[in-house]
Amino acid sequence: MSVTIYDVAKKAGVSIATVSRVLNKSSAVSDRTRRQVEEAIKELNYAPNFIASALTKKSTLTLGLLIPDITNPFFSELARGVEDASNDFGFNIIICNTDYSLEKEATYISLLKQKSVDGFIISTAYYNDKNIIELLKDNVPLVLLGRDIDCSEEYPMDAVVSDNIKGGYIATKHLIDLGHEKIACLLGPAKIKVNLEREKGYLKAMKEAKLKVYKEILTHGDFKLEFGYKEALRIFKGSIRPTAFVTGNDLTALGVMRALKTIGLSVPRDVSVVGYDNIILAEMSDPPLTTVNQQMQKMGYLATELLIKRIKGERNAGKKVVLDINLVVRKSTSKVPSTN
Amino acid sequence: MSVTIYDVAKKAGVSIATVSRVLNKSSAVSDRTRRQVEEAIKELNYAPNFIASALTKKSTLTLGLLIPDITNPFFSELARGVEDASNDFGFNIIICNTDYSLEKEATYISLLKQKSVDGFIISTAYYNDKNIIELLKDNVPLVLLGRDIDCSEEYPMDAVVSDNIKGGYIATKHLIDLGHEKIACLLGPAKIKVNLEREKGYLKAMKEAKLKVYKEILTHGDFKLEFGYKEALRIFKGSIRPTAFVTGNDLTALGVMRALKTIGLSVPRDVSVVGYDNIILAEMSDPPLTTVNQQMQKMGYLATELLIKRIKGERNAGKKVVLDINLVVRKSTSKVPSTN
DNA sequence: TTGAAAGCGCTAACAG
DNA sequence: CTGTTAGCGCTTTCAA
Numbered sequence: 001m002s003v004t005i006y007d008v009a010k011k012a013g014v015s016i017a018t019v020s021r022v023l024n025k026s027s028a029v030s031d032r033t034r035r036q037v038e039e040a041i042k043e044l045n046y047a048p049n050f051i052a053s054a055l056t057k058k059s060t061l062t063l064g065l066l067i068p069d070i071t072n073p074f075f076s077e078l079a080r081g082v083e084d085a086s087n088d089f090g091f092n093i094i095i096c097n098t099d100y101s102l103e104k105e106a107t108y109i110s111l112l113k114q115k116s117v118d119g120f121i122i123s124t125a126y127y128n129d130k131n132i133i134e135l136l137k138d139n140v141p142l143v144l145l146g147r148d149i150d151c152s153e154e155y156p157m158d159a160v161v162s163d164n165i166k167g168g169y170i171a172t173k174h175l176i177d178l179g180h181e182k183i184a185c186l187l188g189p190a191k192i193k194v195n196l197e198r199e200k201g202y203l204k205a206m207k208e209a210k211l212k213v214y215k216e217i218l219t220h221g222d223f224k225l226e227f228g229y230k231e232a233l234r235i236f237k238g239s240i241r242p243t244a245f246v247t248g249n250d251l252t253a254l255g256v257m258r259a260l261k262t263i264g265l266s267v268p269r270d271v272s273v274v275g276y277d278n279i280i281l282a283e284m285s286d287p288p289l290t291t292v293n294q295q296m297q298k299m300g301y302l303a304t305e306l307l308i309k310r311i312k313g314e315r316n317a318g319k320k321v322v323l324d325i326n327l328v329v330r331k332s333t334s335k336v337p338s339t340n
Numbered sequence: 341m342s343v344t345i346y347d348v349a350k351k352a353g354v355s356i357a358t359v360s361r362v363l364n365k366s367s368a369v370s371d372r373t374r375r376q377v378e379e380a381i382k383e384l385n386y387a388p389n390f391i392a393s394a395l396t397k398k399s400t401l402t403l404g405l406l407i408p409d410i411t412n413p414f415f416s417e418l419a420r421g422v423e424d425a426s427n428d429f430g431f432n433i434i435i436c437n438t439d440y441s442l443e444k445e446a447t448y449i450s451l452l453k454q455k456s457v458d459g460f461i462i463s464t465a466y467y468n469d470k471n472i473i474e475l476l477k478d479n480v481p482l483v484l485l486g487r488d489i490d491c492s493e494e495y496p497m498d499a500v501v502s503d504n505i506k507g508g509y510i511a512t513k514h515l516i517d518l519g520h521e522k523i524a525c526l527l528g529p530a531k532i533k534v535n536l537e538r539e540k541g542y543l544k545a546m547k548e549a550k551l552k553v554y555k556e557i558l559t560h561g562d563f564k565l566e567f568g569y570k571e572a573l574r575i576f577k578g579s580i581r582p583t584a585f586v587t588g589n590d591l592t593a594l595g596v597m598r599a600l601k602t603i604g605l606s607v608p609r610d611v612s613v614v615g616y617d618n619i620i621l622a623e624m625s626d627p628p629l630t631t632v633n634q635q636m637q638k639m640g641y642l643a644t645e646l647l648i649k650r651i652k653g654e655r656n657a658g659k660k661v662v663l664d665i666n667l668v669v670r671k672s673t674s675k676v677p678s679t680n
Numbered sequence: 681t682t683g684a685a686a687g688c689g690c691t692a693a694c695a696g
Numbered sequence: 697c698t699g700t701t702a703g704c705g706c707t708t709t710c711a712a
Contacts, residue, residue, distance in 0.1 A: 004706085015684075026708085051391060051394050051704085052707090054688095055707090076410050080410050083410065092434045094432045114390045389690070
C-alpha cells in the first residue's frame with residue numbers, strides 16, 4: 001500500500017540494493033545514480049520502513065525505560081532527560097510504569113525483549129534485583145539510573161547515580177550545625193540501595209557529632225507522602241521527640257510537614273525538615289523546603305548517552321557515574337528551638 | 341543467535357506453520373500437537389520476535405504519545421492513564437516531548453510512522469494543527485487527548501476532553517458567588533482550543549452576573565508559572581485592580597500567588613485565586629488551591645481505549661468524549677474584601 | 681559501482 | 697488438522 005524501496009528503485013531505474021546503499025551510505029555509489037535515487041525518493045515521498053530494516057539490522061533504535069511511576073515528579077524529571085538524549089541520538093523510548101512490582105518489571109522486560117529494544121534504562125532496581133541479573137547474564141545493554149545493585153563483581157554494569165552517602169550526610173550535617181541533636185530519619189525502602197547509602201550518610205554525620213542515634217526515629221518505609229505523614233504522627237506519640245527530620249524524598253518531607261501542622265507544630269520554628277531530590281514541589285510548599293538537590297534530568301541524559309554508546313559498540317560496560325549533589329537551603333530549617 | 345520458530349518446529353517435529361498456529365490460536369490444532377509445541381516452546385524458552393511478526397501482520401502493538409512535556413504534572417498524569425490502558429490491552433507506548441513545537445511534533449510523527457506505530461495519542465494539538473490534519477488525511481488512527489481541533493466536519497476524529505466551557509464557568513461563578521466583581525482571567529495560549537472554551541465559560545459567567553469584562557485583565561499566555569507571576573505583577577501596576585483570578589492551570593495560579601506574596605497581598609484575604617487541573621501541587625501549595633478538577637488519568641485511559649478499539653476495527657472514528665469536571669474548593673478563595 | 685539473490689523471523693493463503 | 701510456500705520491506709554478501 002505505501003511506497004517501498006522497490007518503487008523507488010523502479011522510478012530511479014536502479015536496483016533496490018543501490019537504493020539501500022544511498023539510504024544507508026553503506027558503500028560508494030556514483031554521484032549520478034545517487035542523485036537519481038534521491039530524486040525518486042523525494043518525488044515518491046518515500047520513507048524507509050524501520051520494522052523491515054530492524055529485522056535484518058537487528059536494531060530498532062528504541063530503548064526501554066523502566067520506572068516505578070511517571071506521575072512521581074522525580075521520575076518524570078529522569079524520564080525527560082532520557083527522552084531528550086534519546087531524541088538527540090535518534091532513538092525513541094518506550095516507557096513502562098512498574099509500580100515497584102518485580103513481577104510487572106519482569107513482564108515488561110520480556111515484552112520489550114520481544115519487541116527487540118536495543119537496550120534498557122532502569123530506575124526500578126532493588127539492590128538484589130533478579131530481573132537485572134538475568135538481563136546482565138544475557139548481555140543485554142542496560143544502564144541503571146538513580147539506582148544501583150550489588151553484583152558489580154560478577155558482571156560489569158553501567159549506572160548513573162548521585163552521591164547518596166554525601167546526600168544523607170549533608171542533610172544531617174546541616175541540621176546538626178543548626179544545633180539539632182534529636183534528628184529523625186525517614187527513608188525509603190531498605191530494599192533500594194540508595195536508602196541504605198543515605199542512612200550511612202546520616203549515621204556518619206551523627207557519629208561525627210557524637211550524637212545518639214535512636215532507632216525509634218530512624219525508619220524505612222516508602223517514598224510517599226503518606227509515609228511521612230503517618231510516621232511523623234507515630235513518632236510524636238512516642239517518647240523520643242525529634243526537633244528535626246531528614247527524609248528520603250521531598251514527598252515524604254511534605255508528609256512530615258503536613259503531620260506537624262496537624263499537631264500544631266510550626267516548621268521551622270518548632271521542627272526543621274529536610275527533603276531529598278528537589279522536585280518542583282519543594283520550592284512551592286509552605287514553607288519552601290530545604291532539600292538535597294539531585295540533577296535529575298542530567299542523570300537521565302547521561303545514562304542514556306552511556307547506553308547508546310554501549311549499543312553502538314563505542315564502549316564497554318562497567319562504568320559508574322556518580323553525580324554530585326548539593327543542599328538547597330530554603331525555609332523549612334532553622335536553629336533548634338531553645339528548650340529552657 | 342536466539343531461538344526461532346524453526347527451532348521450536350524442529351524440536352516439536354512439526355512445521356513452522358503449526359507453531360505459528362498455536363502461538364496465534366489462528367486456526368485449529370489438534371490437542372496432541374499443541375501440547376508438543378507448547379512443550380518445545382517451554383523447553384527452548386522461546387519467545388516470538390515481534391519485529392518479524394509486525395512485518396507481516398502490520399501491527400506493532402505500539403502507540404505513539406505526543407505531549408508537550410512529561411515533567412508537567414498535568415501531562416504526566418495523562419501519560420500514566422495512557423500507559424495503564426496500553427498495558428491492559430497489550431500495547432506499549434513511545435513517549436515524545438514536543439515542547440509545544442510544531443516542528444518537533446512533525447518530526448516525531450514521521451519518525452513514529454516509520455516505526456509503524458499502530459496509532460497516535462496526541463495532547464499537543466493547536467486548534468488548527470496541520471500535522472493532525474495530515475494524519476487524518478492518511479487515515480492514521482489517532483485520538484486527541486485533552487485537546488481538540490477545528491475540522492470535525494471534514495474528517496471524523498476521536499477526542500477525549502473535559503468540559504472546558506463549564507470549567508471556565510464554574511471557576512468564575514464560584515468567585516462571583518463570593519462577591520467578586522473585578523475578576524482577572526489568565527489563560528493559556530489562544531492557539532489551543534481549550535483556552536478559548538474556558539474563556540467562553542468565563543465570559544458567560546461574567547455576563548450572567550452582568551459584570552464588566554476588562555480586557556486589560558483577560559489575557560492569554562502560556563501554561564507556565566512565570567506567566568502567572570509576571571502577568572499578576574503587570575496587572576497590579578495597572579489601573580484595574582482585580583480581587584480575584586481565574587487561571588488556565590494550577591502552575592499559572594501558583595505563579596499568581598507568588599506574585600501576590602511579593603507585593604504584599606494575602607491570599608485569600610486580599611485576593612482570591614482559582615487554578616485549573618488539580619495537579620498534586622494544588623493541594624500542597626500555601627494556601628492550598630481552589631481549582632477545577634480534571635480527571636486526567638481517566639482521560640488518558642479512555643483515550644487509549646478508544647484508540648485501541650479503533651485500531652482493532654471494533655469501531656469507527658468520530659467519537660467525542662467529554663468528561664465532567666468539578667470545582668475543588670480549598671483555601672485560596674474567599675469572600676471579596678470589603679472596600680469601605 | 682552496480683545487480684541478483686539469499687535471508688531476517690514470522691504469517692497466511694493454499695493444498696492436501 | 698497440517699505442511700509448503702510465498703511474501704512482509706529491507707540489508708548484505710557475492711559476482712559481475
